[in-house]
Amino acid sequence: MSIHKESIKRVTTHVLSEMKLKGEKISMLTSYDFSMANIVDKAGVDVILVGDSASNVMAGHETTLPITLDHMIYHGASVVRAVNRALVVVDLPFGTYQGNSKEALNSSIRIMKETSADAVKLEGGREVLESIDRILSAGIPVMGHLGLTPQSIHKFGTYTVRAKEEEEAKKLLEDAKLLEEAGCFAIVLEKIPAKLAKKVAESVNIPIIGIGAGNGVDGQVLVIHDMLGITQEFSPRFLRRYHNLFAEIKGAVQNYISDVKSRSFPSEREQY
Numbered sequence: 263m264s265i266h267k268e269s270i271k272r273v274t275t276h277v278l279s280e281m282k283l284k285g286e287k288i289s290m291l292t293s294y295d296f297s298m299a300n301i302v303d304k305a306g307v308d309v310i311l312v313g314d315s316a317s318n319v320m321a322g323h324e325t326t327l328p329i330t331l332d333h334m335i336y337h338g339a340s341v342v343r344a345v346n347r348a349l350v351v352v353d354l355p356f357g358t359y360q361g362n363s364k365e366a367l368n369s370s371i372r373i374m375k376e377t378s379a380d381a382v383k384l385e386g387g388r389e390v391l392e393s394i395d396r397i398l399s400a401g402i403p404v405m406g407h408l409g410l411t412p413q414s415i416h417k418f419g420t421y422t423v424r425a426k427e428e429e430e431a432k433k434l435l436e437d438a439k440l441l442e443e444a445g446c447f448a449i450v451l452e453k454i455p456a457k458l459a460k461k462v463a464e465s466v467n468i469p470i471i472g473i474g475a476g477n478g479v480d481g482q483v484l485v486i487h488d489m490l491g492i493t494q495e496f497s498p499r500f501l502r503r504y505h506n507l508f509a510e511i512k513g514a515v516q517n518y519i520s521d522v523k524s525r526s527f528p529s530e531r532e533q534y
């Protein structure tokens with residue numbers, strides 16, 4: 263470990279719960295590779311999520327279902343090598359924890375051993391409690407994920423706002439309480455009404471991180487490719503684009519092509 267790594271105060275799960283207590287908002291962004299994680303960490307984000315959204319933005323799949331545990335470990339290890347301060351959470355991919363708590367534990371142990379991440383994240387409420395229990399029993403911190411859970415897209419059929427109806431809202435609140443009781447250190451709430459998300463954040467003591475869940479929660483998360491404008495087609499209401507990197511990168515590449523074709527690159531100064 264470098265001196266630099268040791269001298270920086272790292273974000274821990276304990277720091278996140280203190281932030282909630284103090285009313286200090288938590289910033290979280292995804293990263294999937296060393297170079298981006300290096301920038302995101304140096305910018306000072308609190309939590310880096312190695313999300314299974316890598317399946318979409320890195321590999322070009324329609325859904326998050328195809329990404330494997332080996333892929334997530336590759337992305338997780340690349341991110342951890344860059345990070346000095348942020349808490350790094352790695353998503354357990356589809357099919358590595360549902361319905362089999364022993365497999366959930368083995369998958370989480372592989373992530374922790376082979377990436378050196380700080381925690382794992384998984385989707386679901388009551389139905390994954392046994393898996394959560396078993397992972398926690400090995401001392402591995404777990405982040406929950408409720409609301410729109412993209413790994414269940416084939417069950418729901420659409421990516422529309424979840425828990426608009428009273429029954430689903432009631433179940434979501436119950437699930438959040440169950441995840442807290444089980445020992446999750448935080449929960450992501452995706453694409454649910456802001457009023458409900460605020461109620462959940464006020465009903466539990468662990469941090470609630472929202473994506474499309476309004477301003478009444480304890481922190482926000484976005485997919486880095488979306489907030490930087492690298493992805494183009496995805497533009498839900500909750501997404502704020504901080505840049506149009508697609509246009510900027512495309513322009514730079516076009517300039518390069520034109521310089522090569524016109525023989526103006528490399529110049530005298532750019533050769534040996």
Ligand code: KIV
Nearest residue numbers: 292313314315450483
């Ligand atoms: O995989 C992911 O990027 C996520 C966020 C959208 C929370 O789970």
